[in-house]
Amino acid sequence: xxxxxxxEGQLELADSHFVELNRLDDELLEEMEAGDEYGFRRxxxxxxxxxxxxxxPLPDDxxxxxxxxxxxxxxTLDEVREMLSDDGLIPG
Amino acid sequence: xxxxxxxxxxIFRAKANKALDRxxxxxxxxxxxxxxxxxxxxxxxxxxxxxxxxxKRLELQLNQLQGQSAKLEDQGRKALALGxxxxxxxxxxxxxxxxxxxxxxxxxxQTLQGEEEKLTLAAQxxxxxxxxxxxxxxTIKATYxxxxxxxxxxxxxxxxxxxxxxxxxxxxxxxxxTAQLQARAGAIDELLASGALDDQSGLAKDDIQAExxxxxxxxxxxxxxxxxxxxLAGGPSAQQQAIEGGSGTNQxxxxxxxxxxxEK
Numbered sequence: 001x002x003x004x005x006x007x008e009g010q011l012e013l014a015d016s017h018f019v020e021l022n023r024l025d026d027e028l029l030e031e032m033e034a035g036d037e038y039g040f041r042r043x044x045x046x047x048x049x050x051x052x053x054x055x056x057p058l059p060d061d062x063x064x065x066x067x068x069x070x071x072x073x074x075x076t077l078d079e080v081r082e083m084l085s086d087d088g089l090i091p092g
Numbered sequence: 093x094x095x096x097x098x099x100x101x102x103i104f105r106a107k108a109n110k111a112l113d114r115x116x117x118x119x120x121x122x123x124x125x126x127x128x129x130x131x132x133x134x135x136x137x138x139x140x141x142x143x144x145x146x147x148k149r150l151e152l153q154l155n156q157l158q159g160q161s162a163k164l165e166d167q168g169r170k171a172l173a174l175g176x177x178x179x180x181x182x183x184x185x186x187x188x189x190x191x192x193x194x195x196x197x198x199x200x201x202q203t204l205q206g207e208e209e210k211l212t213l214a215a216q217x218x219x220x221x222x223x224x225x226x227x228x229x230x231t232i233k234a235t236y237x238x239x240x241x242x243x244x245x246x247x248x249x250x251x252x253x254x255x256x257x258x259x260x261x262x263x264x265x266x267x268x269x270t271a272q273l274q275a276r277a278g279a280i281d282e283l284l285a286s287g288a289l290d291d292q293s294g295l296a297k298d299d300i301q302a303e304x305x306x307x308x309x310x311x312x313x314x315x316x317x318x319x320x321x322x323x324l325a326g327g328p329s330a331q332q333q334a335i336e337g338g339s340g341t342n343q344x345x346x347x348x349x350x351x352x353x354x355e356k
Binding site for chain 1: 095097100220
C-alpha cells in the first residue's frame with residue numbers, strides 16, 4: 001500500500017504493517033477530536049516514524065496514487081482539523 | 093471508524109473525482125492540469141528565489157552590523173586610553189545594542205536557511221513529478237485519440253477512465269505539495285511585507301533610545317569597561333566574566349523576539 005506524508009513524499013508499505021499503523025492512526029484521530037495537542041504531536045511523530053521505518057520511499061518521478069495520506073511532521077492540530085473539514089486541503 | 097490518514101486519503105480522492113467530473117474532453121483536462129502544474133512549479137521556484145534573496149540580504153546586514161560593532165569597540169578603547177570614560181561608556185552602550193540586533197539576525201538567518209533547503213528539495217521533487225506527468229499525459233492523449241479513431245470508444249474508454257483517475261490523483265498530489273509550499277513561501281512573504289526582515293537598519297537611534305539602551309544594557313557596559321580597563325592595564329582577569337554575562341542575556345532575548353514571527 002502506498003502512503004503519502006505531505007511535504008515529504010510517498011512510501012510503499014507491506015499490508016502486514018497496517019495493524020500497528022491503524023492503532024496509531026485511530027489514536028491520532030481520538031486525540032485530534034479531543035483537542036489534545038500534546039498527545040496529537042506525540043502520536044503523529046510516532047506514526048510518521050513508523051511509516052518511515054517500515055516503508056520504502058517511492059522515486060520522485062513515480063506517478064502512483066496514494067491510498068493513505070498523512071499530515072506533514074510540523075502540521076498542527078488546528079491545521080489538520082481544517083484539512084479534514086469539507087473545504088480544506090485544496091483550495092478551489 | 094477511520095483514522096486521520098484514511099480520512100485524508102478519502103478527501104483527496106473525492107476532490108480528484110470532482111475535478112474529473114467537470115471535464116468534458118480528457119485531453120483538454122490533461123493539458124490544463126499540466127499548465128496548472130507548471131504555474132505552481134513556477135510559484136515554488138519564485139518562493140525559493142525570494143528566500144535566497146532575503147537570506148543574502150540578512151548576510152549583508154550582519155556583516156555591516158559586525159563591522160560597526162568592531163568600530164565602536166575600537167572607539168571605546170581609544171576613548172578609554174585618552175581618559176574619556178564617558179565616551180567609552182557611550183560607545184560600548186551602542187555596541188551592546190548592535191550585538192543584540194546581531195544575535196536576533198543570526199536566529200532569523202538560521203531559520204531562513206532551513207526553509208530554503210526544504211523549499212529547494214521540494215521544488216526538485218515537484219519538477220520530477222511534473223516531468224513524469226508530461227510524459228504520461230502525451231501517452232494518454234495518444235491512446236484516447238487512437239481509441240476515438242478506431243470507433244471502439246466505448247470499449248477503450250473504460251480503460252482510459254481508470255488511467256484518468258490515477259492522473260487525477262497525481263494532479264492532486266502535485267497540488268497538495270504545492271499548497272504546502274505556498275503556505276511556507278507565504279509565511280516568508282508575510283515576513284518581508286511586515287518589514288520584519290527589513291527593519292534591521294534601526295541604527296539611527298534617537299538619544300532617548302540610546303539612553304534607554306544604556307540603562308538596560310548597563311551591566312554589560314560596566315563589564316565591558318572593566319574588561320577594557322583590565323586589557324589596558326595588561327591583565328585579562330575581567331574578560332571571562334564579561335563575555336559570559338553578555339552572551340547569556342543576548343541569546344534569551346533574541347529567541348523570544350524572533351519566535352512569533354516565524355510561527356505565523
